[in-house]
Amino acid sequence: MNVSKFGRKLAVPSGIGQLMDDLGEAEWAEHEVLMLGGGNPAHIPEVQHELRRSMTALLAAGNRFERAIGSYDPPAGNGEFTAAIAHLLRDRYGWALGPENVALTNGSQSLFFILLNLFAGEYEDGTAKKILFPLVPEYIGYCDVGLSEGLFTTRKPRIERLDEHTFKYYIDFEGLRVADDLGAICVSRPTNPTGNVLTREELERLNRLALGRGIPLILDNAYGPPFPNIVFAQAEPLWNENMIVCLSLSKLGLPGVRTGIVIARREVIEMVARVNAVMSLAPGGIGPALLTDLVGTSRIIALGRDIIQPFYRTKMQEALALIHRHFAGLDYRVHQPEGTFFVWLWFPNLPITSQQLYERLKQRRVLVIPGHHFFPGLTEPWPHTHECLRVNYAQEHRVVAAGMEAIAAEVRRAWEERS
DSSP states (O other), X not given: XXXXXHHHHHSSOOHHHHHHHHHHHHHHOSSOOEEOSSOOOOOOHHHHHXXXXXXXXXXXXXXXXXXXXXXXXXXXXXXXXXXXXXXXXHHHHOOOOOGGGEEEESSHHHHHHHHHHHHSEEOTTSOEEEXXXXXXXXXXXXXXXXXXXXXXXXXXXXXXXXXXTEEEEEOOGGGOOOOTTEEEEEEESSOTTTOOOOOHHHHHHHHHHHHHHTOOEEEEOTTSTTTTOOBSSOOOOOOOTTEEEEEXXXXXXXXXXXOEEEEOOHHHHHHHHHHHHHHHSSOOSHHXXXXXXXXXXXXXXXXXXXXXXXXXXXXXXXHHHHHHHHTTTSOOEEEOOOBSSEEEEEOTTOSSOHHHHHHHHHHTTEEOEEGGGGOTTOOSOOGGGGSEEEEEOOSOHHHHHHHHHHHHHHHHHHHHHHO
């Protein structure tokens, strides 16, 4: 079928499409699939109990439930919820903002589709702007959201080996050039897929570079503080009028409600709301209705700090122990895990590509994500991109253990076949 440029750009196979297809197929597969690839959070009993209690309270509160499911919210989202978010951030962190600085979208993916195309692409004066990712690997979902080609640019990271099996990516500030053709700088913190957490000093340095060009710094905080705060390093929340901070309810344990949150200066919020109206009339209302009281009482902060973050810290430590046990004797490295619920594995000089490794693992009903999908804007060939995997360790222990054992077995087989 003949379709438009829009269709040829978006209605084609993609990394994020592969990820979501795998996730859906695993959910309904006849035989168990070890789902170590997608971004599904763990089902944490204490969190689910809190959400059930919120739903019970919502159902009992007059007609609030009926309003949530039976009426459209404004294009910027549920006003009670956005006011609660603004009050929480102003009261707790001193951010100078009000409800007019908060908008909602139908999930973070929709949010970044809006933001990245707002600030990059063709401008009315005939110039073309790009989004700079100062550190890759970066989130797989960014790669295919651009409505025009060549929307992204990046620089290779500086890699520091911390010990025999641990390494860390750093922004190469010396090689970072903030050119005239940039519309925004974008980073995630902690970074999906690696769990890298940029320091406050690194963020402030990026913000100064952005200010120098008169462009915003977009900060994807889907896993970070103030919630869900899946961070194992020091990471204070940060916002100013030149920053666009993006939050999400998904990794809190609510991926099904599709609620993204953007914190920005008023003119950005107004633009996001207008695009919402065109794309979807309004954001969904059930997530905000469910969480308004948790936000208003600051319970959402305690939930992340006292339950979610310790849960994933334990899962991370268990995953590292499994890796070191099953991968013994292999040449492997793990990015220092500072947040999220993924480990980023690097197999230097792997004799097959990470895509081939993914396909072999899929035959064993083990799903991971091959690394080459996580380098948006990188145009120069780099073998490293084909030597890495992202592995989700949020699943129950036996699933993660069996998955790690299978990964190790396939990597060993690849080396044995070469010899």
